[in-house]
Amino acid sequence: MSKRGYISRYLLILKKIKQKTFCTYEELKSYIESQVGYLQMQDDSFNIGFSKRTLQRDIREIRNIFGIDIEYSASGKGYFISQNENDNMNFQRMIEAFDMFNSLNLAQDLTPFIHLEERKPQGTENLYGLLHAIKNNFQIKFSYHKYWEEATLSRATEPYALKEFRNRWYVLAKDLKDNQVKSFALDRLTNLEITKRKFEYPKNFDIEEYYRYSFGIISPNGKVPQKVILSFDPLQGKYIKSLPLHKTQKILTDNNEELQIEINLCITHDFIMELLSFGTNMEVLKPRSLVKVIKETHEKAFKQY
Helix, strand or coil, rough: EEEHHHHHHHHHHHHHHHHHHCHHHHHHHHHHCCHHHHEEEEECCCCCCHHHHHHHHHHHHHHHHHCCCEEEEECCCCCECCCCHHHHHHHHHHHHHHHHHHHHHHHHCHHCCCCCCCCCCCCCHHHHHHHHHHCCCCCEEEEEEECCCEEEEEEEEEEEEEEEECEEEEEEEEEEECCCCEEEEEHEEEEEEEEEECCCCCCCHHHHCCCCCCCCCCCCCCCCCCEEEECCCCHHHHHHCCCCCCCEEEEEEEECCCEEEEEECCCHHHHHHHHHHHHHHEEEEEHCCCCHHHHHHHHHHHHHC
């Protein structure tokens, strides 16, 4: 069986174990056998044989390739994935990416049925280099183009972390020009150079804390978090419940007339733009300063027509 066939089987094992807290060998074996058609599309030489010895070998390879530990619980009488919350998020994204890769690869003859969004590259080719620089505390240099400026400028920075927002990747780094921590979008970053010049990572910097009260990628810049109360119509409310606006989101009212939520965050430009996108399906109730901003913006838009 090819490497691709093996990896496909590893991913099926992971997906099955993820579905329940403890998964028995018999359940895994039955699931793998039920997916023979899928595996044969990955590799037509796939061998259906699946034994306990095969499972133990697969578990070792999953640990070596993906860094994911599968253990057996005597009390739970089944296998489980022993990862912390952050590792589990990485695992979920890996499964998602592999499913997408396989689906697109299998669908080469099904192009009339798949419509992909047209978009420019996101700069992910620099992810590995940036991670290397962050992990080893190497300063980096790159060319950067802001949307509101014509020229492309050279930057020298100390990279601290990578952050994803709305399917875009950003590197959070201290700009050595003014010693300010800024976010740089990878799709606007070119000519990356990883220097040999080391820097000391600030002991008091925590990316989770830095963005705790931010909506997106714009940093608070000293702003104080505010309590924001929003009211959505019932239909829009279903979307807000399934995909919360912010990790601090709390439901205050949920009935046939409205969904009312409370969030605690710094009011930045990207948050205001998000609220405006809801149009008449959303009303800001608090704070009054935000009500005024949304109202005035809608009034200006109305006068343009």
